[in-house]
Amino acid sequence: MKYNPPYGSADPNAPFADRNTPAATSGSRVPAAAIEYPQREIMAVIDAAGLSASNADLTQLLQAINHLIAAATGGAGDPNYVLMTQARVRLPIFPEVQASDGIIPIISPGAGQVRVPAGYNFIHRGIFLVTTVQTDFVTMASKTYHLRWAPDTGFVLKDLADGTYNPGGLAEGNAAFDSAYDNMLVARVVTNASNGPTITSLVNKNRMSADGMVTVNATPFGGAASTPVTLNWARRPLVATKATTAILDHNTANCEVDTGVEVNDRYSIGCFYRRTSNQGDGGNIFYQAWL
Numbered sequence: 001m002k003y004n005p006p007y008g009s010a011d012p013n014a015p016f017a018d019r020n021t022p023a024a025t026s027g028s029r030v031p032a033a034a035i036e037y038p039q040r041e042i043m044a045v046i047d048a049a050g051l052s053a054s055n056a057d058l059t060q061l062l063q064a065i066n067h068l069i070a071a072a073t074g075g076a077g078d079p080n081y082v083l084m085t086q087a088r089v090r091l092p093i094f095p096e097v098q099a100s101d102g103i104i105p106i107i108s109p110g111a112g113q114v115r116v117p118a119g120y121n122f123i124h125r126g127i128f129l130v131t132t133v134q135t136d137f138v139t140m141a142s143k144t145y146h147l148r149w150a151p152d153t154g155f156v157l158k159d160l161a162d163g164t165y166n167p168g169g170l171a172e173g174n175a176a177f178d179s180a181y182d183n184m185l186v187a188r189v190v191t192n193a194s195n196g197p198t199i200t201s202l203v204n205k206n207r208m209s210a211d212g213m214v215t216v217n218a219t220p221f222g223g224a225a226s227t228p229v230t231l232n233w234a235r236r237p238l239v240a241t242k243a244t245t246a247i248l249d250h251n252t253a254n255c256e257v258d259t260g261v262e263v264n265d266r267y268s269i270g271c272f273y274r275r276t277s278n279q280g281d282g283g284n285i286f287y288q289a290w291l
Contacts, residue, residue: 007031008029084127093123094206097204122184146172179234208233210229211242226264
């Protein structure tokens with residue numbers, strides 16, 4: 001139903017005015033639609049709720065609304081009803097891409113270009129569906145960017161060298177840039193000297209997990225880095241060692257062994273098998289990562 005202004009008004013939003021006899025001002029002329037249409041709208045709600053209309057009860061609109069809310073939510077009335085706008089700022093749920101791998105596959109149509117493809121769905125705060133539309137961005141050579149989404153901005157491409165985006169000059173992998181409830185890290189974009197983008201699309205799900213086994217070579221304490229396992233999650237994971245087994249572990253006398261799993265960044269974890277001597281050929285690390 002649209003607003004029906006007084007007859008003769010050029011303004012479609014003109015207010016109604018009372019008659020003012022001392023000022024010789026006539027009252028507004030009321031069109032029939034201004035009286036009939038609101039009643040029709042109210043009756044549509046009362047009828048939809050299954051109530052019998054009655055002039056003896058002037059609370060029927062409120063009753064009808066409560067009936068419809070109860071039917072949609074299973075009861076308990078409107079005090080327990082949460083509006084979509086409220087849910088989108090209250091529910092502690094991370095963005096979740098509806099693809100099986102949790103990824104929006106960001107592409108580059110050519111040098112200096114980054115594209116968000118159309119038709120991918122994700123859920124904001126566990127309740128609000130968002131569908132991507134094709135969105136293109138222009139890059140510059142020798143830059144590192146974060147492609148992000150937020151409810152108030154949509155998709156944006158942020159330069160890590162921008163002091164507004166990164167006032168502390170933090171490293172790209174710092175957890176401060178991870179996906180948050182209302183700010184999703186979609187991809188990392190790194191351009192070369194020819195402005196050719198290398199894109200890492202990231203997994204965005206509210207809950208994530210991965211486990212497996214890595215065979216690693218023994219290295220001295222303080223020696224080589226761990227063997228990486230790629231995750232490419234949008235948030236820095238938690239990790240644990242589920243089990244370890246030695247492989248051809250010869251003389252272990254007076255030999256200290258250190259095995260485990262460590263977090264490198266949101267992109268990977270590392271498994272290590274370190275010894276105070278290089279006797280032995282390493283071991284199997286059974287890892288688990290989750291959020």
